[in-house]
Amino acid sequence: MNRATVIGGGFAGVEAAWRLAREGVRTTLIEMKPLKYSPAHTMPGLAEPVCSNSLKSQRTASASGLLKAEMRLAGSLCLACADLARIPAGGALAVDRALFSRLVTERIENEPLIELVRMEALEVPKKGVCVVAAGPLASDALALSIRALCGGALSFYDAAAPIVTAESIDMSRAFPQSRYGRGEESDYINCPLNREEYERFHAALAVAEVAPLRDFDRRPSYYEGCMPVEVLAKRGSDTLRFGPMKPIGLRDPATGHRPWAVLQLRKENLEGSLYNMVGFQTNLVFSEQKRVFFMIPALSNAEFARLGVMHRNTFIDSPRLLDSGLSFRAREGLFFAGQITGVEGYMESAASGIVAGINAARLLRGETPLVFPPETMTGALCAYISDPSVKDFQPMGANFGILPPPDLPVKDKQSRYEAYARRGIEKMREVLQLANHC
């Protein structure tokens, strides 16, 4: 029977359903919103970016740029909508979150081969072709069913950064500028701190009160790429200055010098009425967030549209459970996609949805799974998460470190990245053409 089910209408689920429909498969997409929301989701629409509105770099000679170029070749729904919901953010692809989600939802609702069902899936179906893409915050009932199927699931904590209103930023103590002059000036607002201001801020942040973690009583293990600022602050007085508050590539027009430290704010919506505190994910209690962040001079009167939060983030032990086509080894017809597989990030999740969608359709046609070449970022991510030799499995985002080295050594970093990108795009084009998935 030419039918499939996709559980979860996030980044991975919409791509899987879209792909299945493109391949002529009737697909039921099950999404629990708006009947039920995870602790991080707030919008009724599909493919909701829960935290940052940045889909990361567009430059092809960057790891995330390469992934995007490959996804465009594979007909990504999310990227088509992101292009329409785009807001300026230098070299990054940032979107108006509400508009983006609305566009994706409209496309899915208007696709005749997709039936969108708004309900909570309580368990993983026992038969039929199904892609589980319920995300890092899969509902409790479903998480329980997945846990039983997988013999346990891994968890870690992820954090979201606060958002401030544009009008509440004191622009006499901030300046618009993109790092290294890349992109439009207005994409970022920089809040500089001199040495004394920074030291006071750091000292307060390092001892500020943290909210208790609810679901687990064990010590949380954080994903390095999404480390709360207060945890970074505790690591040393300069950790922030070399991390989210790095001043490199910036010059304060008021002093003519590079500031001692900088908090960058990135436009959150098209109107530019909201700004996201870049890299400032936090789990401080709300009153402490206000007290400490008010110490940043440009934010001394800031109005917070959202304060930072932290949430459970669940992923399965993919190296032991999935193959590189994202099918569940122990049950034919079952696929996993998205953050729950241990790929990390919006675009990585979406790319894995494309892979699962293609392979679910191939299975229905009696074809062998499509394994993406390891030289592509898509293939390298799938290979990484399904590699049984990986120990202490942790989520992985796009990066050049997971690609095989170039055939001929290239010393210069920029030229090496360009070579990776050329090779990846070529391989992706070849494999999609060969397998008729263009």
Ligand SMILES: Cc1cc2nc3c(=O)[nH]c(=O)nc-3n(C[C@H](O)[C@H](O)[C@H](O)COP(=O)(O)OP(=O)(O)OC[C@H]3O[C@@H](n4cnc5c(N)ncnc54)[C@H](O)[C@@H]3O)c2cc1C
């Ligand atoms: C707090 C937080 C902040 C994050 N910040 C970022 C960030 O800034 N940048 C970034 O790249 N990534 C971020 N991530 C990771 C982010 O979750 C992924 O990048 C991306 O959203 C994962 O896509 P997905 O499709 O796997 O899951 P999701 O996008 O979460 O989609 C899963 C969907 O499944 C639905 N669902 C869940 N259970 C059921 C059920 N039982 N039945 C039916 N539907 C169900 C949910 O409602 C949701 O719509 C963050 C994650 C969290 C938790």
